[in-house]
Amino acid sequence: MNSTTRHRLRLAAVALLAGWATAASAATPVPPACDDATFLRRASLDLVGRQPSPAEIEAFLADPNPGKREAAIERLLADPAWATTWARYFRDVILYRRSDERAIAMARPLEAFLAGHLARDAAWDAIARDMITAKGVPSQSGETAIIMAQMGETSDIAAEVSRVFTGVQIQCAQCHDHFTDRWKRRQFHEFAAFFPRIAITRGDGDGLDRFEVVSYDREPRKARIKNPDNPRRGDLEHEMPDLDDPSLPGTVMKPRFFLGSAALPLGTPDKERRKTAARLVTSNDNPWFARAIVNRIWAELVGDGFYDGIDDLGPDREPRSPEQLDELCRRFVSADHDLRALVRVVMATPAYQSVARSRADAGRPLGEASCPQRLRADQLFTQVLTALGVDEAAVGGRGERRAGGMRGELFSPRGGFNQVFGYDPGLPRDEIVGSIPQALLLMNSQPLAQAIDGERRFTLLGRLLAELPDDRELADELHLRTLARHATPAEIGVCLDHVRDTGDRSEAFEDIFWALVNSAEFIHRK
Amino acid sequence: MHLSMPNRRDFLRCLPLAGSAASVIPFAYAAAAHAADLRKRGKACILLWMQGGPSQFETFSPLVGHKNGGGTKAIATGVPGMRFAEHWPAVAKVADRMAVIRSMTSKEGSHPRATYLLHTGYLPNPSVRHPTLGSIVASELAAGEGGETADLPPVVRIGTRRRPDSGAGLLGMRWDPYELREATSSPANTSPQVPAERHLRRLDLMERLGSGFAGSLPQEAADHASLYRRATRMILSPAMKAFDLEAEPAEIRREYGEGEFAAGCLLARRLVESGVSFVEVVMDGWDTHQDNFKKVPELAAQVDRPFAALVRDLERRGMLDDTLVIWMGEFGRTPQVNPRGGRDHFPRSFNAALAGGGVAGGAVVGKTDKAGVEVTDRPVTVPDLFATFCASLGIDGAKENMSSSGRPIKLVDGGTAVQELFS
Numbered sequence: 001m002n003s004t005t006r007h008r009l010r011l012a013a014v015a016l017l018a019g020w021a022t023a024a025s026a027a028t029p030v031p032p033a034c035d036d037a038t039f040l041r042r043a044s045l046d047l048v049g050r051q052p053s054p055a056e057i058e059a060f061l062a063d064p065n066p067g068k069r070e071a072a073i074e075r076l077l078a079d080p081a082w083a084t085t086w087a088r089y090f091r092d093v094i095l096y097r098r099s100d101e102r103a104i105a106m107a108r109p110l111e112a113f114l115a116g117h118l119a120r121d122a123a124w125d126a127i128a129r130d131m132i133t134a135k136g137v138p139s140q141s142g143e144t145a146i147i148m149a150q151m152g153e154t155s156d157i158a159a160e161v162s163r164v165f166t167g168v169q170i171q172c173a174q175c176h177d178h179f180t181d182r183w184k185r186r187q188f189h190e191f192a193a194f195f196p197r198i199a200i201t202r203g204d205g206d207g208l209d210r211f212e213v214v215s216y217d218r219e220p221r222k223a224r225i226k227n228p229d230n231p232r233r234g235d236l237e238h239e240m241p242d243l244d245d246p247s248l249p250g251t252v253m254k255p256r257f258f259l260g261s262a263a264l265p266l267g268t269p270d271k272e273r274r275k276t277a278a279r280l281v282t283s284n285d286n287p288w289f290a291r292a293i294v295n296r297i298w299a300e301l302v303g304d305g306f307y308d309g310i311d312d313l314g315p316d317r318e319p320r321s322p323e324q325l326d327e328l329c330r331r332f333v334s335a336d337h338d339l340r341a342l343v344r345v346v347m348a349t350p351a352y353q354s355v356a357r358s359r360a361d362a363g364r365p366l367g368e369a370s371c372p373q374r375l376r377a378d379q380l381f382t383q384v385l386t387a388l389g390v391d392e393a394a395v396g397g398r399g400e401r402r403a404g405g406m407r408g409e410l411f412s413p414r415g416g417f418n419q420v421f422g423y424d425p426g427l428p429r430d431e432i433v434g435s436i437p438q439a440l441l442l443m444n445s446q447p448l449a450q451a452i453d454g455e456r457r458f459t460l461l462g463r464l465l466a467e468l469p470d471d472r473e474l475a476d477e478l479h480l481r482t483l484a485r486h487a488t489p490a491e492i493g494v495c496l497d498h499v500r501d502t503g504d505r506s507e508a509f510e511d512i513f514w515a516l517v518n519s520a521e522f523i524h525r526k
Numbered sequence: 527m528h529l530s531m532p533n534r535r536d537f538l539r540c541l542p543l544a545g546s547a548a549s550v551i552p553f554a555y556a557a558a559a560h561a562a563d564l565r566k567r568g569k570a571c572i573l574l575w576m577q578g579g580p581s582q583f584e585t586f587s588p589l590v591g592h593k594n595g596g597g598t599k600a601i602a603t604g605v606p607g608m609r610f611a612e613h614w615p616a617v618a619k620v621a622d623r624m625a626v627i628r629s630m631t632s633k634e635g636s637h638p639r640a641t642y643l644l645h646t647g648y649l650p651n652p653s654v655r656h657p658t659l660g661s662i663v664a665s666e667l668a669a670g671e672g673g674e675t676a677d678l679p680p681v682v683r684i685g686t687r688r689r690p691d692s693g694a695g696l697l698g699m700r701w702d703p704y705e706l707r708e709a710t711s712s713p714a715n716t717s718p719q720v721p722a723e724r725h726l727r728r729l730d731l732m733e734r735l736g737s738g739f740a741g742s743l744p745q746e747a748a749d750h751a752s753l754y755r756r757a758t759r760m761i762l763s764p765a766m767k768a769f770d771l772e773a774e775p776a777e778i779r780r781e782y783g784e785g786e787f788a789a790g791c792l793l794a795r796r797l798v799e800s801g802v803s804f805v806e807v808v809m810d811g812w813d814t815h816q817d818n819f820k821k822v823p824e825l826a827a828q829v830d831r832p833f834a835a836l837v838r839d840l841e842r843r844g845m846l847d848d849t850l851v852i853w854m855g856e857f858g859r860t861p862q863v864n865p866r867g868g869r870d871h872f873p874r875s876f877n878a879a880l881a882g883g884g885v886a887g888g889a890v891v892g893k894t895d896k897a898g899v900e901v902t903d904r905p906v907t908v909p910d911l912f913a914t915f916c917a918s919l920g921i922d923g924a925k926e927n928m929s930s931s932g933r934p935i936k937l938v939d940g941g942t943a944v945q946e947l948f949s
Contacts, residue, residue, distance in 0.1 A: 159653070433699050520736055521739040
């Protein structure tokens with residue numbers, strides 16, 4: 001029995017012990033497991049947002065312990081970077097749907113809010129409750145991000161709360177009954193009726209500090225806000241507009257959750273409405289709360305979710321492997337909605353630990369084998385800096401940004417990089433392709449050119465050229481630092497040929513370093 | 527979807543500069559120039575975007591003889607009966623190549639939402655990423671030419687400070703606007719950091735080192751190779767000279783005038799000439815809640831001359847018939863002047879101007895009442911306006927794309943083209 005087979009069997013056993021393998025999946029063969037180096041890079045990027053260091057790789061490869069993968073997952077989950085990495089991910093989930101560009105300034109407070117939760121108990125229900133009931137000054141209260149991203153628009157807040165926390169795209173029913181699902185127009189507006197009393201006040205001051213998210217429960221709000229083009233904005237109750245004549249008063253809606261029957265009476269204060277909405281959304285009676293996050297985490301970690309859309313679920317959609325989905329949801333709920341527990345189970349599955357199959361591979365078992373992903377902008381940025389041996393603080397890190405500043409957010413090195421490489425995690429992954437500015441930044445930017453300059457003693461390459469006189473060793477070291485694996489003999493051969501043909505050692509290794517940082521393998525998590 | 531991975535030689539052959547001999551360059555450059563020349567005969571569109579909402583009364587719909595006119599005088603144009611506000615003497619001289627719509631109407635009075643609306647034809651919706659006009663135009667024009675685009679990115683946006691829309695949205699990143707903060711500095715990361723020959727050697731090395739990855743994930747590798755090929759084609763292309771405004775004859779630069787917006791207009795023409803399908807040039811500052819009557823003349827002074835020069839320049843080069851020039855902002859401004867001498871947001875009636883692209887010169891569409899409040903004749907909605915753009919550019923606005931949630935999204939949300947503009 002060779003080691004790969006042994007590993008596969010062990011994974012199958014782990015899965016079985018975890019109550020994972022069901023009758024359905026027992027019939028499907030366990031996908032072949034990826035090698036250790038691939039696993040470590042995958043897990044490191046997923047949990048702490050960077051590639052493993054050469055020392056971590058060597059130690060992991062040399063470790064004879066059969067439980068080393070699980071041990072690595074535990075070690076990475078305990079790393080403080082776990083909270084930052086996933087806070088940045090959920091920041092993108094929320095802010096890519098902003099209707100107002102200025103809401104980009106919510107990035108930092110939102111990250112701080114999310115990282116705080118993730119570093120503590122990582123309870124997804126607490127995150128949801130805080131965000132649904134959020135109030136306060138946005139720069140101090142990252143939980144107001146959904147409200148700020150939609151600039152207080154009642155219907156848009158309802159749509160986003162539903163999308164992010166239940167995976168149900170109820171807003172498709174905003175103007176008409178849903179085309180394919182059961183949702184009626186009335187149900188969307190009943191849900192929106194939980195949120196009409198959220199108001200954003202604007203005071204003096206700069207940036208986000210001048211705003212405040214408040215409850216507005218007293219008349220005469222309507223009279224205060226004069227906007228002839230939006231006559232109903234500012235009402236204390238939500239109205240479903242008359243489609244035939246939008247200038248007529250609409251139908252006043254009572255707050256009611258589309259996945260239950262309880263309704264609140266008209267006149268209920270904002271605090272009570274939102275507390276109720278948060279309770280209904282996060283309740284264990286609402287299966288979509290767990291399903292949405294389980295589907296999301298599975299899709300991010302394995303590559304495909306149980307549903308085709310990462311946030312387009314609902315009772316009219318058929319999941320793949322419903323038993324597995326239910327089992328994961330059961331465990332997630334019994335672990336008090338702990339995201340760490342969820343991630344731990346997913347990463348222990350044979351699907352997560354399998355050899356990557358291309359998204360373009362038509363025969364690929366969807367959601368049952370790992371699928372390569374383009375790195376998210378934050379992962380790639382950290383990976384580039386790590387590979388080049390550059391400290392983020394040294395390139396003008398986050399400390400330089402003004403509080404609440406939109407410009408600061410956009411023009412910090414990381415923010416600028418995110419502008420070029422960022423993508424909305426809600427999009428189907430086959431839509432995410434590289435852009436010209438991305439290629440130009442990696443292949444042709446001056447800071448990168450300087451950072452791979454072998455003639456300078458203070459660059460990583462300059463140092464390595466001096467420290468490692470053996471070309472093989474240096475070529476291998478560069479592979480370890482960029483791709484987090486040893487070079488194959490064929491790759492060493494290509495590198496040695498290049499050194500010989502170039503005739504200038506420093507120039508040749510600059511080219512090799514450049515080629516590795518620009519490679520398809522570098523920008524993918526495979 | 528093709529799975530073939532071009533071999534190393536194919537990869538290099540696709541680049542404008544094959545092999546390492548410098549003598550190859552002129553031949554490859556000639557080939558690329560030929561492609562640009564082909565594109566030149568196709569259609570294109572230039573959007574002059576007036577961020578903030580320009581006052582209709584101080585631009586192309588002056589209101590003389592009513593207090594809401596704010597005392598702004600009107601001047602005659604070359605077209606009888608077509609009068610512009612006094613701040614537009616240069617544009618007035620090309621009025622016979624222009625059409626003005628004085629009956630634009632919408633309901634959206636907030637900057638971000640209205641900006642999105644006037645860029646995509648749709649209101650923002652968290653579940654659909656509507657493509658911006660530039661991406662629609664570029665992808666549709668390319669589809670008419672077998673998917674081919676020139677060496678430069680097909681959509682360019684100049685002078686933008688913040689993203690007004692979701693970019694290419696559901697059309698995919700290939701059609702995303704290529705953004706330049708200003709026309710006068712060269713675009714980011716396009717000056718070669720190493721000689722072209724070494725750059726090509728590096729690409730070759732990248733491909734050889736990537737063969738293991740390509741063996742296991744061929745599609746990902748092929749997409750990556752194709753992207754690097756396009757980016758390399760761009761930075762090594764002779765068409766990159768389009769970004770160098772210094773190369774333009776002095777008298778033409780003088781004609782466009784001074785300032786960032788003028789530079790943007792000149793760059794727009796040079797880019798369209800080099801095969802770019804859509805260029806947006808942004809002029810910010812039209813949100814004149816205060817001192818409208820002091821600010822608008824200053825703004826107009828920056829836009830008037832380059833706008834007129836652009837129309838004349840395109841005409842001289844025989845490009846005007848195929849190039850639609852659009853002047854618009856996200857809404858108009860209140861007829862009533864506020865106590866701070868400003869005008870506030872007013873989507874109920876506003877204006878837009880068009881030139882070229884088969885639009886009949888000297889046409890005036892629609893009217894408001896004497897007070898400039900209500901549209902009384904020929905209301906034109908935003909979808910109508912977008913349908914008009916499509917009609918000008920030969921694009922089928924009823925074509926549907928699928929959103930990521932599987933919902934069909936038409937290029938244009940209904941609407942009927944303003945046929946009077948094409949008589």
